[in-house]
Amino acid sequence: MTFLFDIGRVLLDFHFEKSLVTLLPEVTADAEVKLAALLARKDDFEGGLIPNDEYIPWAIESLGGQVTPEIFMDAWRNIFTPNEPMWRVVESLAAGGHHLILFSNTNGIHCPWIFETYEIFRHFKGAVLSHEAKGIKPHDPIYEYAIREHGLKPAETRYIDDLGPNIETGKRFGFRSWQYDLNDHAAFERWLAGELMRG
Known part of the structure; x- marks a missing residue:
């Protein structure tokens, strides 16, 4: 997946x-x-x-x-703190052979610094970064860029983001999407378990 x-x-x-x-x-x-x-x-x-x-x-x-x-x-x-429950999920997905891609509004001060600082990013084999794609979520062009650059099939791609407008655009493009809440990681885990069972 x-x-x-x-x-x-x-x-x-x-x-x-x-x-x-x-x-x-x-x-x-x-x-x-x-x-x-x-x-x-x-x-x-x-x-x-x-x-x-x-x-x-x-x-x-x-x-x-x-x-x-x-x-x-x-x-x-110096604004970041690791979300350790999600790190454990990423490690499990990577160990299971799933294909992980970053999809983020970010900038040239944070990148590539965060990739060198936080070891979790070694599990990601691709990235769509707004400052490189010249577009930001929730606007359509960066989603189109992600699909094109990574050959994505939205109906077979799971998309996790914390912001509602970003998720709404993802759903419109056909991604199987989840709006993540840092304060309710368990809800995400339940959704993920269902997605992994569906295949």
């Missing part, structure tokens, strides 16, 4: 604001506004419309201009 896995809040939990707020000057009256402006351009960054060498200096300036690119990238990356 082929499985498409989202990364954020499926394989890794994440919290941007908690890490990025450490980059602001100590007295910042409009901290929430600055962080919101930073993250408002994240879709364009993750969609490959803004390169690293443009986004990083702009982001640093937006936050007050008091950190180096290296410190900014470290904070941008």
Whole structure:
């Protein structure tokens, strides 16, 4: 079987604001506004419309201009925690010979860094990454790209993502889809058991 896995809040939990707020000057009256402006351009960054060498200096300036690119990238990356129950699932699926593909809205600061940092990614034999595909979920082009690049048959492909709009697009394309909830991993396990039995 082929499985498409989202990364954020499926394989890794994440919290941007908690890490990025450490980059602001100590007295910042409009901290929430600055962080919101930073993250408002994240879709364009993750969609490959803004390169690293443009986004990083702009982001640093937006936050007050008091950190180096290296410190900014470290904070941008230091947002993840492993979702260990899902890691165990991935390891089991890989051991069973299933074909695992990443399908994620992400960016050139996180990738390839996360693949080098978290050993779970060694089990994935392919990836569809938004900043490389030049499109983001839930919009159609990245799903079309995934199908084309990996020769997917949607009716035979299981797709796991945490966001409802992404899942709705997946269903429209015919993927056998599950909206994952970090707080209810057991529900996912039940769905997965049923899918594995169906073949």
